[in-house]
Amino acid sequence: xxxxxxxxxxxxxxxxxxxxxxxxxxxxxxxxxxxxxxxxxxxxxxxxxxxxxxxxxxxxxxxxxxxxxxxxxxxxxxxxxxxxxxxxxx
Numbered sequence: 001x002x003x004x005x006x007x008x009x010x011x012x013x014x015x016x017x018x019x020x021x022x023x024x025x026x027x028x029x030x031x032x033x034x035x036x037x038x039x040x041x042x043x044x045x046x047x048x049x050x051x052x053x054x055x056x057x058x059x060x061x062x063x064x065x066x067x068x069x070x071x072x073x074x075x076x077x078x079x080x081x082x083x084x085x086x087x088x089x090x
Contacts, residue, residue, distance in 0.1 A: 002038040007031055049088040056084045 008017045009031045016031075059080065065073035 002034040002042050004032040004034055007033060052084045052087055056081045 007030075009015070009029060011027050011029055016033075056077070060077055063073060063077065
């Protein structure tokens with residue numbers, strides 16, 4: 001996960017202060033920020049996971065087993081899905 005920083009943002013002008021609210025001139029709400037590089041890295045990792053899982057789903061959707069080969073085809077698809085899930089956990 002990405003580290004979050006808690007700050008205060010004015011609901012009127014958008015000014016941002018951390019770690020505490022201003023002297024009371026503005027109306028603040030608590031917001032959370034993350035570093036852009038850390039966020040981008042996490043998004044890329046999630047995108048790779050989604051692409052790998054999507055590839056398995058696409059293969060399941062587009063595969064028609066040969067006559068008498070349903071069981072073997074299904075087992076092969078399950079193995080591929082397990083590999084994608086295991087890779088996604090890393």
